Amino acid sequence: MLHPRRSAQHVLLCDACETAPLQSHCERCNINLCTNCVGKHLLDSSRKHRVIPFIEKSSTPTCNYPKCPSHPDKQCELHCEKCDLPVCSTCVASGKHKGHDISDIQKKLSAKTQGLQKDLEELETRIYPRYEEIVSDVQTEKAQIETTYGKLTTAADQQGEILHREITAIVNQRKSDIAEMKTKHLAALDKNTDEITHSITELKQIILNLKAILESNDVSLISTYKSRNAEFRRLPPKVQVTLPNLSPQKINTEQLREMFGSLSPLSINTEEQGYIMKSAEAVSSPPVKPLLNEPRVTATIDTGYSGLYSVSCVSEEQVWTRGSNEIMKLLNLRGKLLTSIQTKSGNKPGDIAVTRDGDLVYTDPDKRTINLVKNKEIQTVITLQGWRPRGVCRTASDDLLVTMISDDDKQSKVVRYSGSTEKQTIQFDDQGRPLYSSARFISENRNLDICVVDWDVDAVVVVNQSGKRRFRYTGHPSNTEQSFDPYGITTDSQSHILTAECYNQCIHILDQDGQFLRYIHCDLHRPLDLCVDIRDNLFVAEEFTAKVKKIQYL
Template sequence: MNPRTSAQDVLRCDLCETAVVQMHCDTCLVNLCKACVGEHMLSDESKKHEVVKFSLRKSTPLYPGCKSHDKERCEMYCNQCDIPVCNSCLASKQHLGHELSKILQVLEKKKYTIIRERIELNDTIYPTYHVIASDVQNRMSQLEKEYEDLSTAITKHGMDCYREIDKLVKKLKAEVDQMKSTQFKTLQKHLDEINKKISNIQDDIKSTEFAIDTYDMSELLSVTSNVHMYRKLPEKLVPSLPKFIPGKILGEIFGTLTSSSLTSDEHGYSMTTIHKSTDAASSPPVKQLLDEPQTIINIRTGYGHPYNVACLSDEEIWASGTGNLMKLFSINELEEPQQLKSIRTKSGNSPSDIAVTKSGDLVYTDYDDRTVNFVNNEKTKNVIRLRNWKPRSVCGTSSGDLLIIMESDDDKQIKVVSYSDFAEKQTIQFDDVGKPLYSTGSYDRFITENRNLDICVSDSGAKAVVVVNQAGKLRFRYTGHSRTTSSNNEPISLRGIITDSQSHILTADYNNDCVHIIDQDGQFLRYIDCVIYPWGLCTDTNDNLFVVQWGSRHVKKIKYLQ
């Protein structure tokens, strides 16, 4: 048995071939015993030998050799020239003024890119190409059958044409008359509906003319406007006429054969779904919850107590906390999070809540100043100023509107108000029997909109998530889920709330150091436990969760979906 290759023997030194391996040269990839280290170091003095303990082999980076200077290793990278550079290169001033990076950082970015591309190739592109190949093969089989059917049809038509020509003419004329009648009936019905709406609009205009000048509150309050019913314009019906292609009497017996073709559509296939039905086209890919949520990054906010977070993009987030500054952070996973800029509130007060609108503007509420404010190009503008009410939480909707939770000055009334173009559009305050939907008192409440347009409020006073539909009708209340296997089972104390692409509702439970995940119908799914005193929440377009940890003063980025 060869002692150097036997699985039953220990590894031996590559020089003396007898002593047990204790060291390793990362430069030459040679195993050494301690006695042979000196001999190996002197064997080739042109190299910078990196000798480490055998257990730490490959831990020392093997820097690339410099193409301009022999025996020099490159530990830096010139971003402008796109090449590795050594100390002699830098001393020559050839790269003076150029942007430099540590080559290890370039290596990590390159590895990260390769890993992501390999995952994409293996998990998405490779199986997609298999599906495409199968699709083409199926199309060829189908095409073979269709060409056979075409030949059969031509033969049959030739046999029938002689005796059926007269009957065919009558049939075609009857079809023309039927098509004409059907289209005229449809268009006339459409015209009648439009004329009816025109009449109704005229009636509405006349019925509301007196409201412009009247000061009679009873009459004014009785006026109802149906303008929202008419904003959606009637659909446009465009009739298309059938075409008759006459055949030549000689040579072509009542019929022609159109040419065949192959059209190319570069957007015909999708990486996520190869064949989409009409209903599925607008639905996101189904994602499963991870068994163990993974913390991706921790962002140090610098606040004494951070409260709120909002995603500007997948690589930038806004955060707010104690003090009057709202901070924008970069969150590239390959680099340390960096604060990009800060915006001071117009009043100097701490913002109650922050959100990012559909158009990418930052919006914040100022509870003490009774205002809602927009920040665009670092300029702040009061867009809503309230009387007798104070704004608490705010979120943007899929339609571009704003949803705002408000408290009355005496803390005895709570309502949700929808704003469109900064004009009040809808108020949600009571259920079908006139009872308040939300608890009273000065408690923390947060709001978000789900994909199905439900309006979700985490109400810490009620210890519940209150969900109403778009019309403001109560759908359900979620009051928590018993944790019989956990020692951390305090009464829930809800803070931030957010939804994701799967229509899950996530809400922060401050008392129990967790985030509850429920489905769009209020059924409990699971907890995310890797948080401390969670407060504000937001999700990015990849369904990563950002959690403000009030106790640790960090914002934590968590992956919880596959």
């Protein structure tokens, strides 16, 4: 601005008094001061000051400073941290922000800009694609609506045809009964008519004979005549018939609807996704529990089976097991038998899992059932038609995920159940190709991915919670002894995926994106099944030794 007494040249004035030419600059407060105001400024002991000659002030890059709302002729080159507001040097000099931390607005803007850049990157690369994926899932669901509701309509038509056939059969039976009654009625009347006709013939003959006797005046004929009038005075019996009635019952519409079958109500709810996406910083941060270089066995449980096939954790101290017979055993770490349950059918169970309440769930492939053991009582909660259940696991929402194979062994799928209600079926990819050849063992990851061992093709197939394929793992290239042959599968709190390889006698650890991390060996002998407790202790079921090994690997 122009100095009022020196209009021929530009003079920079003190930000504090706005009258004297500036001589100094406080770097801490970013304020220009004259000689008189420097002393006053230094009296403010609420913050440290660093006053330098103005000519030593470092140049700063140009910036679009906002205008100060309190001092329109000033620009806000500073930022009050406590008030979280841009301020000008006059605002600071006025004492309104005394004791507040004041920073350079360019540094503040730089930090904010970095934050904006991170937000933009996360929105573009992670959040926005996820929303697009959800929309795609909805479109896929909409495309399946015609098929789903078409099946319901077909089922209604079929039930209608069944009822029509039953009604037609009843009507035809009634018409047949009526025709039979009519025939019997006519036959009775015909018989009565025949009897009366015979009597009429006799009467005619008697009348003719009497006329002949009277005309002949023959004493011999008259004396030998015997009257039959008394016989014919008793008129022939008349057939009495009570005609049948059709007494239709009043149709009970409600009963008819019940006979037809009920249609469960349509339930439309807005369901939370089940988890919140981690921020980019959280995703890139190192694991809370890093992998141990040398995993170690901390306990060994002898189950007493001749062959051990499955293990499922109840707690850090107790596990359910299934082996070579129809008995499932609850054991502690010392191998003490706490409870044993025999399957309802007497068949060997297919797989076992434990619910959030600690109840046992097992599959019975031969009976095509999924069963719940509660208070030692076995309830059959699901019975399948045309499919045999195989593997089972509990999800974070306490649903059940079940792998199954068709009766002809040609199709395989994963079904999600809430109680006994089917909520989701996962069988085909976006191109309609089967996701699985022979789905067997199953686990849900911490990020809600569904991890399945596909037995026939020796692969781990992972899909997201919507059933879209994420990746397939077919073993690590370093494994040259034998081909990859996965069996049991489990996941931990770090979203690691662990799968047992029976013939190579080791455990593969993968990250949530399918990248191989390392092996666990621990002198394992034919490991078949896995589970992880709440503290990420790994339990491994060995087939031939029939032992469960508890391993610390994190």
